[in-house]
Amino acid sequence: PISEKSALTAEELGIDPFVCALNGGEDYELLFTANQKDFDKFKNNPNFSIIGFATDKSNANLLIDKNDTAVTLNAQGWRHF
Numbered sequence: 001p002i003s004e005k006s007a008l009t010a011e012e013l014g015i016d017p018f019v020c021a022l023n024g025g026e027d028y029e030l031l032f033t034a035n036q037k038d039f040d041k042f043k044n045n046p047n048f049s050i051i052g053f054a055t056d057k058s059n060a061n062l063l064i065d066k067n068d069t070a071v072t073l074n075a076q077g078w079r080h081f
Contacts, residue, residue, distance in 0.1 A: 022073065022076075029049060
């Protein structure tokens with residue numbers, strides 16, 4: 001999830017909040033995948049931020065936002081080494 005303050009700051013700087021969050025180089029939560037059959041085990045746990053689910057390769061490189069809009073993901077991360 002993108003905090004409201006982060007989204008507003010990105011917009012003030014003319015940066016797409018999604019691009020900033022996905023490629024900014026800072027990770028503040030551990031990301032992991034789980035079998036969708038186990039969704040009920042996680043959905044109401046306040047210690048987890050559920051951000052989506054994996055699909056087959058035909059949907060590769062797409063992020064579906066909260067408005068059901070498909071956003072193409074482009075590799076823009078940092079190369080540390």
